[in-house]
Amino acid sequence: MARILVIAPSSGLKELFIEASLKLQQEITIEVGKGEEGLTIARKQEKNGYDVIVSHGTTAHLLYQHCRLPVVEVQTSGYDMIRTLMLLQGFPGKVGILGSNRTLQGAETIGTLLTMPLNFFPVEQEEERLPAVQQAAAQGIQAIVSDIIGQAEAASYGVHVLAIIPGQEAVMSALTEAKRLGASINRTKQQHMFLAGILSEYEDAIIAVDNKGVIRLVNKKAEALFAIKEEQAMEKPGREVHPLLQFTDMVKTQSFSIEEIHSIANQNVLVKKRLLYHNGKPIGAVAVCKEASGLKQMENRMSCFxxxxxxxxxxxxxxxxxxxxxxxxxxxxxxxxxxxxxxxxxxxxxxxxxxxxxxxxxxxxxxxxxxxxxxxxxxxxxxxxxxxxxxxxxxxxxxxxxxxxxxxxxxxxxxxxxxxxxxxxxxxxxxxxxxxxxxxxxxxxxxxxxxxxxxxxxxxxxxxxxxxxxxxxxxxxxxxLRKRKQDIPEFIRWFIISFNMREGKQIVGARPEVIARLQEASWPENIRQLKEMVEKLCRAATGLFIEGEEAEAAIQELFTVPEPIEIREPSKQKAEERTYKEERRQAHSLESERIGIDITGKTLEELETEIILRVLKEEKNNQSQAAKRLGINRTTLWRKIKE
Missing domain, CATH: 3.40.50.300 (P-loop containing nucleotide triphosphate hydrolases)
Structure with a gap:
């Protein structure tokens, strides 16, 4: 369950929180403190393992600015505004409402319903509060309704302040949000602890840096391999720990991954360096180092599989x-x-x-x-x-x-x-x-x-x-792929869809000039190479489409490799097939009947007929069984036999 700390600016608000916590069956810790006093209490308490803080008004704003924990503010509702304005019905002076745009929403309609002329003073930043009070006083405002201005702050300007006191609805809403946020934070903490445990005990050395090259993760194996302590390496540039942990060139060239063999601590190590992406932009990099002895052991184990x-x-x-x-x-x-x-x-x-x-x-x-x-x-x-x-x-x-x-x-x-x-x-x-x-x-x-x-x-x-x-x-x-280039646009579509689902991006396609360029390439590694290229272009895309300018540098690499060599000439293959077909029919007719069907030189209709006859023979002319095996109904089978 989420651990929630409530800093109530008044004892009355404390009682509302107690009632709300009982209804929600949510345990909370409540402290009463307003402004700086509330901030002092919060700073002491946030060290005790709380997940989230709840408060109201100026105190909430102060906690948000100076506390490490997330702060949920009790948001006053339209009901709270009505209750406060009802106190001013019949007031002969000018009335102003001061607060954020959210607070002011609907206030004009409420004033109309209550037949009260109102003046509005929007405040979004902390430093705007007192100037707004000064402006209101200069305009002859005698009473201000607000949830962020206190009596003491407005007294020197001769203006009355009526605080918008949140009701039960607002307090319930704030606690519900804090409960949801706290549960989410707890899940994130648990996941972080789980992943941290896996990485810490992983058999390979792992070091990760952010997009500035500063070390953010070092596991136990990396401590041993590089002879460093985690606390010494954290927050340091990777290149200061070891020259291998320099990722600047990878970021500049957008090289997704690099694999190299290096000697570290007098032993050969396979170093895999990979960029880390979020929303298509590099956010850091990771180096995974596997000792050569470990590679040999893995090779021996894999031989069994x-x-x-x-x-x-x-x-x-x-x-x-x-x-x-x-x-x-x-x-x-x-x-x-x-x-x-x-x-x-x-x-x-x-x-x-x-x-x-x-x-x-x-x-x-x-x-x-x-x-x-x-x-x-x-x-x-x-x-x-x-x-x-x-x-x-x-x-x-x-x-x-x-x-x-x-x-x-x-x-x-x-x-x-x-x-x-x-x-x-x-x-x-x-x-x-x-x-x-x-x-x-x-x-x-x-x-x-x-x-x-x-x-x-x-x-x-x-x-x-x-x-x-x-x-x-x-x-x-x-x-x-070079002989089925009209399939390339369809491949591109599905590779983009797959990438979007995996990476959470929203690319909707590639520009026609990009597709045309991809169709010009020879693709020596075929569909697999096309998929890798499309994913590379998706990572580089900054908008909804893979644009020509963004893609050209990567696509140009396709034209620097030699043209693929045909494995065998089709005419020679067909000649071999005809020769072998005759040999097989003459010397192995019985064996052919036993093991399968040769499709060489046959039309689809001939193949279909041969398969039907074969299945009928195997099922001893039982048409029901044959139709079931072929996945067709008996009438269709009968018609095909007659044909």
């Missing part, structure tokens, strides 16, 4: 496609999702191969199962064999058991060592044997991806032909 279940968030509506080639690719992928044929996805780095694999998984009958990613570049021979292919209490191999009932995604499958490819071939062949015997066995659906056609890897002796045939069911190719 070559394959992991992941959340598959992508669905087909999330994938952007305005080009004819991409639209056709997604339509084909939807068809493949209904069948258990293995799928090969080809595409350069950053083209979205895993996103497409996730969408296929989420559209498939295996969507309730796990989506397991096996990064083939991160595994090696030896220990990895047991991790991937070791038996688990008779339940099958580790990797298939983990992905059971779901999808196994082989990322960069062409990087798998040859010895492990042999093990994988045995695993896939064993899977088919088991499924023929026990149709209830739920092995994972296989989706593999690589940056270029695996046929060339087979020819070079780097990939087993048998594994290639086992994986070569449906084939999907994702074009590089």
């Amino acid at each position: 070559s394959f992991t279940p992941q959340q598959s968030r992508m669905h087909f509506p999330h994938l952007i496609a305005t080009t004819e080639e991409m639209i056709e690719t997604l339509e084909t992928a939807r068809l493949f999702s209904k069948h258990d044929t293995p799928i090969l996805i080809y595409g350069e780095t950053g083209t979205g191969k895993q996103s497409l694999a996730e969408a296929i998984h989420n559209e498939s009958p295996w969507r309730e199962g796990p989506f397991v990613v096996l990064d083939c570049t991160a595994i090696g021979e030896g220990k990895a064999e047991e991790e991937l292919f070791g038996e688990v209490k008779g339940e099958g191999s580790n990797i298939f058991n983990l992905a059971k009932g779901g999808t196994l995604y082989l990322q960069d499958v062409g990087s798998m060592p040859l010895a492990l490819q042999d093990r994988f071939i045995c695993l896939l062949q064993r899977r088919h044997t088991i499924e023929r015997i026990d149709s209830a066995q739920s092995s994972p659906r296989i989706i593999a991806a690589h940056i270029h056609d695996l046929k060339s890897e087979v020819e070079a002796g780097r990939f087993r032909e048998e594994l290639y045939r086992l994986l070569h069911g449906g084939v999907l190719r994702l074009p590089p």
Whole structure:
């Protein structure tokens, strides 16, 4: 519960606070003191762990100026104004109202209702109070109604002062606000303590500075690494503690992050420096330092996690496609999702191969199962064999058991060592044997991806032909971003939306000239690079739009890199596909029927027919079961068969 200190300028106001606290069931500490006396009391008490102070009138203004704690002022209401003015009905002299614009709001209407001519003297600053009284006296005002002027201050000018005394409503409102504010402060304190505890005990050295380069945070690991004490480093410029803690160049060049290896205290340390932003503007920077020995330990630990279940968030509506080639690719992928044929996805780095694999998984009958990613570049021979292919209490191999009932995604499958490819071939062949015997066995659906056609890897002796045939069911190719530039505006839209949601900004788009410039770039790293660029432009944007002048310097960097080299010529790829297609039909027709469907050279209608016939055969011509698996009704299935 919030701890509230009340400084009541009068004993009468104290009683109102007591009544209000009982109604709100809020514990409060009440002290009576007016002006300087109230300030003295507040300064002594604020050291006792209070969250917020509540007071009224000139005393509240004084506390606000000189106390560290937040101050909630009892705001007088229209009811309080009416009660005070009622005392002056029939008063023969001129009446003035002195206070802030908030106090004066509605006072003219109240005066009209009470048939009282009123004069108004707005006061917003403390130093304006006495000059306003002097001005009122000069205009012949004989009585002033105010909540910020005392009798003693107005006496020397010969003016009567009637204080606007807050009623029960105003006191209740002030306590309610103090209770809300105190609760918010308590939550912030708890969160601060929690985060401070995490940072203090974090295994890496962390030092943070504000936008002037002054140190604001040092954790225990940083104290040990840099041989400093937190109390000695705080409030000092980072460069005085260590030359590495100089961030000026990063701020000037708007470099979002820098990673470097340095020698600190006779040991190699990976130093990651990153700018900190708020509302798109840099507010400071942080340096995270990891000792090289720690990196090695992490590498050893990570070798045990070559394959992991992941959340598959992508669905087909999330994938952007305005080009004819991409639209056709997604339509084909939807068809493949209904069948258990293995799928090969080809595409350069950053083209979205895993996103497409996730969408296929989420559209498939295996969507309730796990989506397991096996990064083939991160595994090696030896220990990895047991991790991937070791038996688990008779339940099958580790990797298939983990992905059971779901999808196994082989990322960069062409990087798998040859010895492990042999093990994988045995695993896939064993899977088919088991499924023929026990149709209830739920092995994972296989989706593999690589940056270029695996046929060339087979020819070079780097990939087993048998594994290639086992994986070569449906084939999907994702074009590089430079060949789908009309998709770029749509990508930009969704990257901006994502950035706004994450960073709390309100950017509504990019100017046409910015989009045109982005469409001119070659994008060697494809969609991933475009996303990073859009986020960089969002951080630099100062208004609602990404403007051309703000974006040009960053965009210009895109044109200083070499043009991407085509991985393989499309004509050569098609020739290889035709050759391989004939070889496969002649030499492996039986195997093809068992493992999947080759899409090379076929129209969507031909693929659809082949999939329907395959599913019907697997369901022993049970049209109801086949329609259920294909996600269509029985009438539609019957019509397609007739066609």
